Amino acid sequence: MVLLLFTRVGSKISVGAYCAISIAKLTNTYTEALFDKTAEWIISCQTYEGGFGGCPGMEAHGGYAFCALASLALLNKTSLCDMDALLRWCVNRQMALEGGFQGRTNKLVDGCYSFWQGAAFPIISLILSQESKEMIETVFFNQSALQEYIMICCQAVEGGLVDKPGKYRDIYHTCYTLSGLSILNNIHLRKLLTCLVQKRIKLCTRGKGEFSCN
Numbered sequence: 158m159v160l161l162l163f164t165r166v167g168s169k170i171s172v173g174a175y176c177a178i179s180i181a182k183l184t185n186t187y188t189e190a191l192f193d194k195t196a197e198w199i200i201s202c203q204t205y206e207g208g209f210g211g212c213p214g215m216e217a218h219g220g221y222a223f224c225a226l227a228s229l230a231l232l233n234k235t236s237l238c239d240m241d242a243l244l245r246w247c248v249n250r251q252m253a254l255e256g257g258f259q260g261r262t263n264k265l266v267d268g269c270y271s272f273w274q275g276a277a278f279p280i281i282s283l284i285l286s287q288e289s290k291e292m293i294e295t296v297f298f299n300q301s302a303l304q305e306y307i308m309i310c311c312q313a314v315e316g317g318l319v320d321k322p323g324k325y326r327d328i329y330h331t332c333y334t335l336s337g338l339s340i341l342n343n344i345h346l347r348k349l350l351t352c353l354v355q356k357r358i359k360l361c362t363r364g365k366g367e368f369s370c371n
């Protein structure tokens with residue numbers, strides 16, 4: 158039902174689905190009937206590259222890939238996803254020279270994908286850790302390189318952050334570069350959140366900023 162609505166208004170489906178699922182979960186109005194076949198539709202957006210497009214046949218894109226993956230996680234349907242292909246696509250979006258992420262194959266690096274690509278990795282780690290526990294500790298991208306790109310290349314002299322050097326600062330890129338910076342600098346917090354999600358809350362504080370989850 159929700160899918161039909163977003164299709165009719167012409168929205169990019171993976172974004173619309175993510176918004177709808179998030180709102181339904183947050184407002185406690187989620188039902189399985191409301192999102193019947195939504196996961197299957199999202200999976201039809203996974204491309205031959207391994208990422209997700211906004212709708213079937215569309216090019217894989219970092220923003221849509223995050224929305225699709227997060228949606229599948231919220232729906233508890235990540236088993237439908239070709240996770241190896243998605244992970245391969247995600248890791249290849251980090252640029253060897255710049256250190257930041259591109260949003261699509263053969264595009265230039267862009268600071269906002271520090272979040273859109275970067276935020277997919279903790280979710281992938283969580284999913285893979287269900288098969289292999291040590292995966293939760295595995296970071297699949299170069300944190301230092303991404304941090305250097307954000308700190309050195311994305312900070313505007315007047316304040317705020319940019320897509321890449323030479324671009325104007327704006328609120329969107331300031332928000333998402335900082336969000337990416339937060340992800341790469343909060344491994345301990347990620348562990349804590351993961352434990353909470355898995356409902357295996359056994360937390361002991363060993364020292365400043367350190368958590369132990371069993």
Ligand SMILES: [Zn+2]
Nearest residue numbers: 267268269320
């Ligand atoms: Zn951007």
